[in-house]
Amino acid sequence: MKAPPRSTKESLASRLRSHAKTRWSELGHLDVRFRANFAYVDAQHHDGSVLKLCRLRYGGSASIWGFAIYRASHDDYEDAVLPSGMPVGSPEEALDCACGLYLSDPTAWLPNTPTN
Numbered sequence: 001m002k003a004p005p006r007s008t009k010e011s012l013a014s015r016l017r018s019h020a021k022t023r024w025s026e027l028g029h030l031d032v033r034f035r036a037n038f039a040y041v042d043a044q045h046h047d048g049s050v051l052k053l054c055r056l057r058y059g060g061s062a063s064i065w066g067f068a069i070y071r072a073s074h075d076d077y078e079d080a081v082l083p084s085g086m087p088v089g090s091p092e093e094a095l096d097c098a099c100g101l102y103l104s105d106p107t108a109w110l111p112n113t114p115t116n
Contacts, residue, residue, distance in 0.1 A: 053098035083109035
């Protein structure tokens with residue numbers, strides 16, 4: 001798969017930053033960088049420390065991306081499934097999954113709809 005177009009890159013970064021500002025306010029800044037068909041997502045805490053979160057894989061759609069979690073123990077990215085059980089999903093779902101893990105907030109994996 002080739003790299004996403006510039007408009008998709010800009011849209012992805014904007015969507016993730018907007019979501020992080022709303023859901024993950026303890027993060028100071030979200031950095032999204034691109035290499036080939038991958039987007040690497042890092043968070044910067046207010047104290048300046050950087051937290052690697054995940055890698056998204058572009059598959060031709062601006063709304064659905066493959067997901068790999070950053071493994072600090074190996075300093076690499078491992079393909080993973082999202083809480084939905086799928087290996088692909090929205091960028092926001094991927095961000096929530098990674099932040100839920102690294103910021104110790106498992107509520108990020110709960111569905112947003114009430115149960116009966």
